[in-house]
Structure formats: C-alpha cells, structure tokens
Amino acid sequence: MSHANAALTPRARLRLAELIVNRGYNCSTAAKMFMVSSRTAAKWAARYRAEGRAGMADRSSRPHHSPAKTSTAVTRQIVRLRWRQRLGPVQIAGQLAIPASTVHAVLVRCRINRLTHIDRVTGEPIRRYEHDHPGSMIHVDVTKFGNIPDGGGWRYVGKQRGDRNRSATVARTGTARSKHRGPLLGTAYVHTVIDDHSRVAYAEICSDETAATAIGVLQRATSWFADRGVRIERVLSDNGSAYKSHAWTQACTDLGITAKKTRPYRPQTNGKIERFHRTLADGWAYARLYESTEQRNTALPRWLHFYNHHRAHSAIGGRPPVTRLTNLPGHHS
Structure with missing residues (x-):
C-alpha cells in the first residue's frame, strides 16, 4: 500500500x-x-x-545487497547472550564491541527484544499453549489474603489506625496472637478454578487449603461448569500437598477427570491461573476500602460475574470469557 x-x-x-x-x-x-x-x-x-x-504495484525499498548487514556469527552471539544471560542491548554491545543500536536491531528482527518473551529460568522463548475447546483442561490453585479488621486494614487507613482496628477486632473475636506479628486475624484461602480455553473462572473463599476442601471445591466447580454446558476432561494443579494426596487423585477419577501436575518449581506451566490471581487481587481484594472481611467476601460473586461476563480479556481478543462458551444453552438464540 x-x-x-x-x-x-x-x-x-x-x-x-x-x-x-x-x-x-x-x-x-x-x-x-x-x-x-x-x-x-x-x-x-x-x-x-x-x-x-x-x-x-508498490515494491519493497529494501536493497538487493546489504554488505554492512550484521553477520550470522555475530547475530548468534547476540541471541545467545540474550537468551542465556538476559542482557540488554547496551550490555551485549559492551561485550561484543559493537553499537547498541545494532544489537537492538538484531533483537527486534529475532523477536526477542522484550524480556517478557523469554522464560526466566531457561532463557528460551516462551511457548504459549491453549486447549482447543472449553473443558479440555481447567487450572486449579489457592491464593491467600489476610482477613480485614473492622474499620479497614492498613492498606487504606494507614499503619497506626490499621493496627488499632486489628487489635480491637481481635479483642472482640478472641482471635489468637502471634509473638512477633501481634494480633492475628487469620487468612482467607481463595480456591480458584479457571478454564484454559475460555478463561471462565470459578472461585470460593475457604478457611483452609486441605485436600478435603480442595476436593469439595473441585466437585462444586465441576457441577457449576456442567450447568453451563462444559464437561471437564483434565485438571492441572501444582504440587501442593492437597493436590498430591491420594484423596485428590481418587476424587478426580470418580469425576472422570484426568489429574495432571506441573513440573516442580515451574509456576509458568500454570501461568493462566497465576495471572488470574493478580487480576483477582487488583480487581477485587485490593480494589477499594473494605471495612470488614465479610464485606469483601460479599463482593466476590459480583466481581466474578463482571470478570466472566463483562470484562474484556486481552488473551481472547478483547472479549469477555463467557463468549467462548459456545455451547451455552440459548447462546445462539
């Protein structure tokens, strides 16, 4: 053109x-x-x-010959330093004694100019995957949030007032105290489930992360997805104690689901749900001032509905996750 x-x-x-x-x-x-x-x-x-x-018709303005083009050997050295040591253009240029602009041009041409495209551990380009239909695989995990004292936590009301609110709430509820951290309010364990293909999410707030609790969440999530026309085939989890238990494996078998585990110390494999946890924290847990844990818990179902039905998701073309559940009853009516 x-x-x-x-x-x-x-x-x-x-x-x-x-x-x-x-x-x-x-x-x-x-x-x-x-x-x-x-x-x-x-x-x-x-x-x-x-x-x-x-x-x-238009023709390319690229010359037929580029005698000053960076040699293949130098290009390989640049790519190797980028992959293995995650160095920037200036550092690579210093080691190879070439201009930083040349290094940057090579990185752009090889599509590794952004470190987000390179795996932190191996240095190799990130390989992204997505299952081809809803229910083919779900990801499960647990994220934790501290309970909120009456009147609000320190993130919004400040350290001094937050400490006073916590002490007053502990005195009212009789919650235990820690020798080093002062009064404790406990932890909310949010068990999350996300469909790999559609990114539709399900979450429950629980009091622990034991195998029995995780199994109950999986059973209810399976029914929740079934009500929306999605049959779960596989479940991917990390190597937490709840998911390594025999009870978890047996529960998956009873539900007709194949249980899979990520490689140890490789949270990137379960990256979709790890990224959902960040969205959950920004959009719900820390989105505004909550004056109690109950108030925050009450807001979760409403936020999940917004996430599934209204929030544009960049990984699926800027559409809400529910639009990928093409087998929803009445979806095409």
Whole structure:
C-alpha cells in the first residue's frame, strides 16, 4: 500500500503511464498533469512497457545487497547472550564491541527484544499453549489474603489506625496472637478454578487449603461448569500437598477427570491461573476500602460475574470469557 504522502497511487500511476505509452504524451507534459517530476513519469512509463499493469504495484525499498548487514556469527552471539544471560542491548554491545543500536536491531528482527518473551529460568522463548475447546483442561490453585479488621486494614487507613482496628477486632473475636506479628486475624484461602480455553473462572473463599476442601471445591466447580454446558476432561494443579494426596487423585477419577501436575518449581506451566490471581487481587481484594472481611467476601460473586461476563480479556481478543462458551444453552438464540 502507498504511504500517506505518496503523490501517486497504483491507479494514478497506471493512468500516467497509459498517457505516455498509449496516447503519445511526452513525459514532461504528463508529469505536469499529475504534479510529479519528469523522471518519475518516465520511470512509471518504463515499468508499464516492461511489465504492464503488474508493474504499477508498490515494491519493497529494501536493497538487493546489504554488505554492512550484521553477520550470522555475530547475530548468534547476540541471541545467545540474550537468551542465556538476559542482557540488554547496551550490555551485549559492551561485550561484543559493537553499537547498541545494532544489537537492538538484531533483537527486534529475532523477536526477542522484550524480556517478557523469554522464560526466566531457561532463557528460551516462551511457548504459549491453549486447549482447543472449553473443558479440555481447567487450572486449579489457592491464593491467600489476610482477613480485614473492622474499620479497614492498613492498606487504606494507614499503619497506626490499621493496627488499632486489628487489635480491637481481635479483642472482640478472641482471635489468637502471634509473638512477633501481634494480633492475628487469620487468612482467607481463595480456591480458584479457571478454564484454559475460555478463561471462565470459578472461585470460593475457604478457611483452609486441605485436600478435603480442595476436593469439595473441585466437585462444586465441576457441577457449576456442567450447568453451563462444559464437561471437564483434565485438571492441572501444582504440587501442593492437597493436590498430591491420594484423596485428590481418587476424587478426580470418580469425576472422570484426568489429574495432571506441573513440573516442580515451574509456576509458568500454570501461568493462566497465576495471572488470574493478580487480576483477582487488583480487581477485587485490593480494589477499594473494605471495612470488614465479610464485606469483601460479599463482593466476590459480583466481581466474578463482571470478570466472566463483562470484562474484556486481552488473551481472547478483547472479549469477555463467557463468549467462548459456545455451547451455552440459548447462546445462539
């Protein structure tokens, strides 16, 4: 496609060339009519004689030969340093004694100019995956949030007032105290389930992360997805004690689900749910001032509905997750 400031489009070039070649106009006269130089008019006329209409199309401005292009050997050194040591253009340029701009150009050409495209542990390019239909695989995990004292926590009301609120709540509820951390309010364990294909999420707030609790969440999540026309085939979890238990494996078998585990110390494999936890924290847990744990817990179902039905998800083309559940009853009515 012609650039924004081009004097001639392919159609205008054809008209110019036809005036010169077919109708006998000289280059100077035709050039004035189209407000271009005589040299430009002659160029398009020559291409029209040689190639016809096909010659009027745009051509790449890339030169046929690039004698100053970075050699293959240097390119490999740049890529190796980027992958293995995660160095930036300036550091790589210092080691190889070449300009940093050259290094940056090579990284862009190899599509590794952003460190987010490279795995932190192995240094290899990140390999992303997505199952092809809802229910093919779900991810499960647990994230933790501290309970909120009456009147609000320190994140919103400040350290001094937050400590006073916590002490007052502990005195009212009789919650245990810690020798080093002062009064404790306990922890909310949020068990989360997310469908790999659609990113539709299910979550429950529980008081622990034992195998029995995790199994109960899985059973209820399976029924929840079934009500939406999704049959769970596989479940991917980390190597937490609840998911390594025999009871978890047996519960998956009873539900007709294949249980899978991530590699140890590789949370990237379960990256979809790890990223959901960050969204959960930003959008729900720390989104505003909650004056009690109960108030925050009450807000979770409403936020989950917003996430599933209304929030645009960048990984699925800016659409809400529920739009990928194509087998929803009445979805196409």
